[in-house]
Amino acid sequence: MAENVFKEDSKFLMKVRDAVKDKDTLEKEINELKSDLKKQERDVESQEKALRDEVDSTLKKRRNEVTDEFDKQISAIKSRRKKVEAARDKRIDEGKASRIREESKEHEDDTKEAEKELRKLFRKEKVPSFARTRLFYVMFMPDGIVEILMMLCCYGILFAGIPTLITFLLRITVMKNMEDKTKTILCIIIPAVLIILFMIAVFMVYVKVKARHIRTLRLGRKYRNMVNKNDRKIREIRRSVEKDTDESQYGLDEFDQKLEEIRDEEEEVREKLNEALKTFDEETAVNIRGEIEERRMPAIEEARKVRDELAAGLEEKEKAYQAKSLEISEGYVSHIGEDMMRPEKLDDLVHIMESGEADTISEALSRYRDTDQS
Numbered sequence: 001m002a003e004n005v006f007k008e009d010s011k012f013l014m015k016v017r018d019a020v021k022d023k024d025t026l027e028k029e030i031n032e033l034k035s036d037l038k039k040q041e042r043d044v045e046s047q048e049k050a051l052r053d054e055v056d057s058t059l060k061k062r063r064n065e066v067t068d069e070f071d072k073q074i075s076a077i078k079s080r081r082k083k084v085e086a087a088r089d090k091r092i093d094e095g096k097a098s099r100i101r102e103e104s105k106e107h108e109d110d111t112k113e114a115e116k117e118l119r120k121l122f123r124k125e126k127v128p129s130f131a132r133t134r135l136f137y138v139m140f141m142p143d144g145i146v147e148i149l150m151m152l153c154c155y156g157i158l159f160a161g162i163p164t165l166i167t168f169l170l171r172i173t174v175m176k177n178m179e180d181k182t183k184t185i186l187c188i189i190i191p192a193v194l195i196i197l198f199m200i201a202v203f204m205v206y207v208k209v210k211a212r213h214i215r216t217l218r219l220g221r222k223y224r225n226m227v228n229k230n231d232r233k234i235r236e237i238r239r240s241v242e243k244d245t246d247e248s249q250y251g252l253d254e255f256d257q258k259l260e261e262i263r264d265e266e267e268e269v270r271e272k273l274n275e276a277l278k279t280f281d282e283e284t285a286v287n288i289r290g291e292i293e294e295r296r297m298p299a300i301e302e303a304r305k306v307r308d309e310l311a312a313g314l315e316e317k318e319k320a321y322q323a324k325s326l327e328i329s330e331g332y333v334s335h336i337g338e339d340m341m342r343p344e345k346l347d348d349l350v351h352i353m354e355s356g357e358a359d360t361i362s363e364a365l366s367r368y369r370d371t372d373q374s
Contacts, residue, residue, distance in 0.1 A: 012361065019328050023324045027321060033317060037310040041307055044304055047303055055292050059285050059288060085255075088255035104234045114226040118224070127220075131213070134227075136209075159195050166194060171183060
């Protein structure tokens, strides 16, 4: 068959050229259809998204409108509940404070009496008033492990903490522009002087007060211990009352009844809200969605129709392109060559034969290749 083809005339080449041109035309149309189809698909997606967005935003807005009024009611109810709870807590606090006062009254009276006797004793013996304070007894006459630890802390602050703090403040202010050597000397001298002064002061208090009035101070220690003991008992009473979870003794029935009514009211409003939302989701939302779809769907359906038509046309063109490609591949390429399957080259072959330069396709191919090589 190859020999017969090579002996064909220019009409055969024209047939091949027309087939190649048809294939090229189909390829161009396919590319245009693909581009148009892609644009149309984007248009459909855009319109579908716009539909979904409008449905979502409208449903959200309408749903919020349903809940807003109920939320205002619930907020007002919560505000009332907080006021009642605050009043209830205040009643409890007042009740506990009253209990503490009543249960501590005896100990407070004992404390006042002990302090009164302590003042009388110190006035009678002409002991300075500061000597009856707890700080004095902690620093000069501690009793028990707690006061001993407190004494150590007091002397630590007096002989270490205060000199260190004062020296530091002077270093960053007064000594700021001094030479380092001078700063070092002053930072040694100042705390040393302060410690000596404090030691002298402590010693003077010890000599002038403790040593001179030791008997009175020992007697005062008994009153001081009585005051400390009463203070501990009062603190225990306060802790006991504050930890007591029994609130029945504070007359809270009125508040509890109001809180129960408010809880019932809030529950009723929440039930109405749930019913309203259920109605919205099951009925109103369906109607809203239907109204929006009824308004937008004709345009979307038209866009889908155009898309489907373009897709069908593209499929048809692709089938025709495949058939034409198969026709060319099986009928012509194997005889004439893939490199010659171009309209312009086939035109050249036709021109060669029509001009009389060749009588057969074989001669025309030889002439074309010779000319092309030259």
